Amino acid sequence: MPQIIRTMTLCEVDLAIDWAAKEGWNPGIHDAECFFAADSGGFLVEEMDGEPVATISVVQYGDDYGFLGFYIVKPEFRGRALGFPILMAGLKRLGARNIGLDGVVEQQRNYIRIGFKMAYNNIRYEGVRDAESSSPDPAIVPLRKVPFDQLCDYDCKYFFTRREAFLKPWIAQPQTTALGYVVEGVLQGYGVIRKCRKGYKIGPLFGDTDEIARALFARLIGVLEQGETFYLDIPEPNSDAKKLVVDYKMQKVFETARMYTGPAPDLPLERIYGVTSFELG
Numbered sequence: 001m002p003q004i005i006r007t008m009t010l011c012e013v014d015l016a017i018d019w020a021a022k023e024g025w026n027p028g029i030h031d032a033e034c035f036f037a038a039d040s041g042g043f044l045v046e047e048m049d050g051e052p053v054a055t056i057s058v059v060q061y062g063d064d065y066g067f068l069g070f071y072i073v074k075p076e077f078r079g080r081a082l083g084f085p086i087l088m089a090g091l092k093r094l095g096a097r098n099i100g101l102d103g104v105v106e107q108q109r110n111y112i113r114i115g116f117k118m119a120y121n122n123i124r125y126e127g128v129r130d131a132e133s134s135s136p137d138p139a140i141v142p143l144r145k146v147p148f149d150q151l152c153d154y155d156c157k158y159f160f161t162r163r164e165a166f167l168k169p170w171i172a173q174p175q176t177t178a179l180g181y182v183v184e185g186v187l188q189g190y191g192v193i194r195k196c197r198k199g200y201k202i203g204p205l206f207g208d209t210d211e212i213a214r215a216l217f218a219r220l221i222g223v224l225e226q227g228e229t230f231y232l233d234i235p236e237p238n239s240d241a242k243k244l245v246v247d248y249k250m251q252k253v254f255e256t257a258r259m260y261t262g263p264a265p266d267l268p269l270e271r272i273y274g275v276t277s278f279e280l281g
Contacts, residue, residue, distance in 0.1 A: 005089045008043040008055075010036045016043065016055040016070040021197045023072060024254070025278065026231065029195045030173040035059075035280055038166035042093070043070070046086040053077040058090035058099075059280055065160040065265070066094035068101040069279035087114075098262035100160070102278040108257050118257050119264040121236040122275050125250035126199075127221070129228045134218035139188075143171050143178035146187055151180070154187045158206045158272055160265050160281065170276075177223045181212045191216040191274065199229030205274030210240045213273040217244065233275040241273045 008016070013032040020027050028034075036043065039059040046054040054077070057070040068090060073083040091099070091114075102122055103111045112118075143151065148168070156162045171178040175195035181188045189207035193200050202220055207213030221230055232250065234241040235258070256278055258264075275281075 003046070003048050003085070005044055005046045005086050007041055008045050010040075012045060013043050015045070015052060016057065016072065019055060019072045019074070020070060020279070026196050026198050026201065027279070028173075028201060028277075029175060029197070031277070031279070034166060034169045034173060037169045038163065038280060044086055044090055044093075046082065048077075048082070054083045054086045056086050056090040057279060058093045060094065060097065061159075061163065061281075062161045064097055066097040066099045067279075067281040068094070068099055069277075069281075071101075071107070098260055098265070100258065100260050100265075100281055102256035102275075102281075103259050104256055108259070111259055115261050116259040117261070117264075118259055120258050120269070122233050122256050122258055122278065123236055123252055124231055124233045124254035125245040126253045127230050127232070127245070127248050127250035129221055129224040129226055129230060131226050134215070134222045137181075137215050137219070139181050139183050140179050140215060140219050141182055143180045143190055143192075146180045146182060146190070150187055151190065154190065155204075155206070158204065158268060159276075160267075166280070177220060179216055179219055181207065181216055188212055189216055191220050193220040193223065193230070196231070199231060200224060201231040201233075203233060203274045204272070204276040205232065207271055207273060209271075210244075213240070213271070214244060217248075217273065221248075232273070233278065235269045235272050235275065237269045238272060240270065244273065 017027045042059040043057050054073045178192045180190040189212040191205040193202045
């Protein structure tokens with residue numbers, strides 16, 4: 001059977017997102033354009049006789065880091081080792097970079113076998129917007145009012161490296177609210193909430209203090225209609241984030257293991273209240 005692995009076009013990234021939705025990962029409505037902007041060569045598809053059978057994303061973040069996601073084999077082709085070639089092709093593309101991923105429970109042993117090491121868990125929580133409203137806070141402003149360079153400088157404190165190409169479309173996508181917390185011209189936190197296949201998802205949510213993160217969280221869910229479902233993916237080591245989801249009566253629905261091929265980056269997990277995405281880190 002003719003079998004090839006090639007780079008996806010932008011339109012084909014929607015295929016990976018559709019497959020992710022069927023796996024229950026609940027991607028965002030407009031994720032494809034943002035993800036593709038991060039690294040247009042980072043999305044691969046494996047075909048057999050012209051039919052897509054597997055996908056993977058291997059996004060490069062500079063020379064030092066990469067992130068692996070969307071590793072999916074079409075259900076009817078599973079159990080035939082068809083995912084291994086595209087996995088190896090993806091790892092080859094990322095080369096010697098320290099590679100991160102969020103591995104679902106059933107795949108974690110497989111990732112360990114090929115050199116990934118456990119760092120910590122990320123946990124998805126689901127909540128429902130109630131009738132309460134957040135108090136006005138003059139420090140919270142639309143993120144578009146924050147100079148983009150300042151946003152990128154702030155964001156890279158919480159991520160592996162600068163990611164301008166991704167952030168620009170991420171904060172401006174349709175059906176999205178992006179807010180910053182600014183005091184005397186200094187950005188001290190920001191958060192984004194976007195429309196997903198089901199409800200809305202917050203990510204990222206970063207704050208210099210617990211009070212800032214909570215203020216942003218309250219304002220973000222405040223844009224939703226009463227009864228609307230929303231999601232937040234928290235790093236398990238962040239004890240304040242755990243208290244936040246308990247206070248808002250959110251329920252655990254999903255978890256992954258953050259894993260790396262090299263040392264875990266020294267990220268301020270205690271100030272990361274919402275992971276940007278399980279697909280791109």
